[in-house]
Amino acid sequence: MEIRREDIVIRDMRPSDIADHLRWRTVETEWMNWDAPWQQDPSLPASVIERRLRGLASAPLPAVRTRFEIALSGGEHIGWMNSYLVDGQPGCTAIGIDIPDPRLRGCGRGERAFSAFIHYLFSAGLPCVYTETWSGNLPMIRLAGKCGFSLVQRGRQDRLVDGRPYDSLLFCVTPGDFYKKQTFEPTPNLKKPLSRCGWALFALVLCAQAGAFPLALLLQRFFPDFLHSAAGPFALSAFALYGLGLGAFALVLRRQPAPAPAPVERPGSGFLLRLLVLCLGMGYLGQLAGSTVITFLEKLLGHSYSNALDGVLGGSDPAVIFLFTVVLAPVFEELIFRRMLLRRLLPYGEEFAIGVSAVAFALFHCNIGQMFYAYSAGLILAYAVVSTGRLHVSILLHGCFNLIGSLLMPALLASGNQTAIVLASLCILALMAGSVLIFTHGRGHMHLQSGSLPLSDGQKRRLLARAPGAVAFLLLCLGLTVWTFYR
Numbered sequence: 001m002e003i004r005r006e007d008i009v010i011r012d013m014r015p016s017d018i019a020d021h022l023r024w025r026t027v028e029t030e031w032m033n034w035d036a037p038w039q040q041d042p043s044l045p046a047s048v049i050e051r052r053l054r055g056l057a058s059a060p061l062p063a064v065r066t067r068f069e070i071a072l073s074g075g076e077h078i079g080w081m082n083s084y085l086v087d088g089q090p091g092c093t094a095i096g097i098d099i100p101d102p103r104l105r106g107c108g109r110g111e112r113a114f115s116a117f118i119h120y121l122f123s124a125g126l127p128c129v130y131t132e133t134w135s136g137n138l139p140m141i142r143l144a145g146k147c148g149f150s151l152v153q154r155g156r157q158d159r160l161v162d163g164r165p166y167d168s169l170l171f172c173v174t175p176g177d178f179y180k181k182q183t184f185e186p187t188p189n190l191k192k193p194l195s196r197c198g199w200a201l202f203a204l205v206l207c208a209q210a211g212a213f214p215l216a217l218l219l220q221r222f223f224p225d226f227l228h229s230a231a232g233p234f235a236l237s238a239f240a241l242y243g244l245g246l247g248a249f250a251l252v253l254r255r256q257p258a259p260a261p262a263p264v265e266r267p268g269s270g271f272l273l274r275l276l277v278l279c280l281g282m283g284y285l286g287q288l289a290g291s292t293v294i295t296f297l298e299k300l301l302g303h304s305y306s307n308a309l310d311g312v313l314g315g316s317d318p319a320v321i322f323l324f325t326v327v328l329a330p331v332f333e334e335l336i337f338r339r340m341l342l343r344r345l346l347p348y349g350e351e352f353a354i355g356v357s358a359v360a361f362a363l364f365h366c367n368i369g370q371m372f373y374a375y376s377a378g379l380i381l382a383y384a385v386v387s388t389g390r391l392h393v394s395i396l397l398h399g400c401f402n403l404i405g406s407l408l409m410p411a412l413l414a415s416g417n418q419t420a421i422v423l424a425s426l427c428i429l430a431l432m433a434g435s436v437l438i439f440t441h442g443r444g445h446m447h448l449q450s451g452s453l454p455l456s457d458g459q460k461r462r463l464l465a466r467a468p469g470a471v472a473f474l475l476l477c478l479g480l481t482v483w484t485f486y487r
Contacts, residue, residue: 001065005116008109010068010081012061017069018053020077024100025049031100034137037161064124070099070113078104081117086130086170093121094130094170097143105139111146115182118147122175122454123187129178134159135167148177176349176450179459186455191463193256197344198469200252201360202476204336208237208245209366209480215240230317234324242332249336258343264389272393274438279380279397280404281435284428286376290369297368297485305485307369318407325406330398337361337378338385338394346386349451352460354382363473366480377401386448 002011024031025042026049032040056067070079079099086092097114099105118129131149133140149171157165215236219227226232294305337357345353358378362371381394412424455463464470 001061003068003116003120004073005112007073008112008116009071009073010113010116010120011071012065013057013067013069013080015054015057017077018050018057021053021080022046022050024098028100030102031098034140035096035098036134038159065120068113068117068120070097070109072109078109079113081113083117083121086132091127092130093126094132095121096131110139110143114143115147115178118173118178119182119184119454122178122452125452127452128172128174131171131173133169133171134161135169136161136164141169144171144173146181147173148179148181149173150177174450175452175454176457179454179456183456183459184454186459186463190453190455191467193344193347194464195467195469196252196256197341198467198471198473200249200256200469201341201364202469202473203248203252204241204245205364205366205473205476205480207248208241211244212236212240231320231324234316234320238324238328238332242328246332246336250340253340253344256344258340259346260343264387267388267390267393271388274442275380275384275393276397276400277431277434278438279377279384279401281431281433282380282439283373283377283401283405284432285435286373288432289376290372293372294368303486305369307367318411321406322403325402326399329402330395333361334381334385334391334395334398337364338382339391342382342385347451347453348455348460349453349457350386350448352451352457354379354386354448356464357382360473363477363481366477367484368481371481383446387446 002009025044026046029040029042032042066084067080067082069077070081071077078101079097081095081097083093083095086094095114095117097110097117099110099113121129130152131140131144133144135141150173151169152172153168153170155168157167159166159168216227219232219236227236297303298305337360341360342353342357345356348356358375358381361378361381362375365371365374377398381397384394384397385391409424409428412420415421453460
């Protein structure tokens with residue numbers, strides 16, 4: 001195996017490397033002053049060293065390499081790197097690097113080789129990488145910083161070098177921190193999952209929209225009374241969306257892996273209450289933003305917008321609204337967006353998955369009157385699933401949001417009771433203010449995982465923008481949104 005980065009090649013060990021290693025371990029030993037000098041034994045016989053090196057060169061190579069030799073692009077062999085388990089603990093892979101010739105250090109070669117090894121390990125699926133050194137090894141500490149490592153453990157004066165005590169240092173880096181410092185060209189296969197998710201969403205919306213028309217014709221032909229009943233339009237929409245659309249969505253995603261989120265502790269009642277306030281308050285802030293945009297567009301385009309959903313909800317039986325918007329919609333929409341979609345986005349990082357699923361949820365409504373609050377509420381619903389690991393939490397939050405927005409608030413406004421209307425308005429203002437306070441106070445305490453894929457945040461966004469399925473879904477939803485605005 002060979003991996004190239006600029007003028008550096010990291011590769012498997014060759015028999016011709018043995019002579020270099022023998023020289024470095026018996027003659028050119030200056031590097032031993034830096035690499036765990038308390039462990040080095042320069043008096044080890046050359047015959048023993050050579051025997052060990054030959055065994056190392058002839059040993060079977062693991063699928064995920066634990067060692068690389070460092071060479072220049074011209075072929076000169078200049079050093080090596082290896083990986084091992086910190087204190088033998090599974091899942092704690094640490095790496096080290098040695099370039100014995102001091103003249104070849106300090107010009108970025110070590111950084112390029114070290115970062116190439118880390119990128120290789122992250123591409124193999126490691127969630128984090130460690131490196132160990134000591135407080136006297138300033139070049140290694142600087143190298144760790146250039147690769148995004150953070151200090152996670154310090155042993156106070158537990159290393160003795162030349163009679164002087166030094167601290168032992170353990171550093172760790174995650175893909176998110178590493179790719180903020182180092183940039184690698186993403187492989188084409190990393191775009192395919194995003195495109196497949198986009199095509200699944202495209203199929204969901206297209207089948208739901210296209211399937212509603214023939215279903216309406218069938219109902220008109222065989223069950224006209226039901227079609228024009230209070231439950232008819234809701235049942236038609238639900239079957240087209242959660243039957244045809246969901247079926248097509250699941251069919252497209254059937255071969256796309258959906259890793260389960262890491263288990264978390266059961267959330268406390270206080271945390272759930274904050275999530276509820278966030279969901280409701282951010283939803284109303286989104287609704288306020290949407291109303292502002294609609295007013296601006298009406299004045300700009302000289303066209304009066306009418307939200308068809310308001311008309312349907314306003315003339316329907318409350319029991320029917322409760323069944324379809326408070327029970328069925330939260331269950332199926334959370335299953336689609338916060339289970340089937342979100343899980344497939346989590347390898348790209350929790351922050352990315354939350355943001356993309358919220359944008360998809362907003363676009364899915366194909367209605368500018370719903371798009372803004374669907375996005376803001378979608379962020380909180382996705383965060384609820386990521387932070388609690390429980391889908392039923394987001395289902396309950398979604399149900400409460402729809403209950404208040406579709407039944408309780410419209411009923412209060414329709415009652416004509418000024419006191420009730422004022423109290424309802426004050427509650428909405430309190431929820432919006434509370435959500436802003438909770439968000440600003442708690443944002444610094446949110447710890448979202450960066451994902452396991454070897455990508456920077458910018459690369460993730462560029463891959464999404466270039467994914468054909470995502471582009472098709474975006475264009476379809478925007479087209480339907482424009483159509484509903486002028487309808």
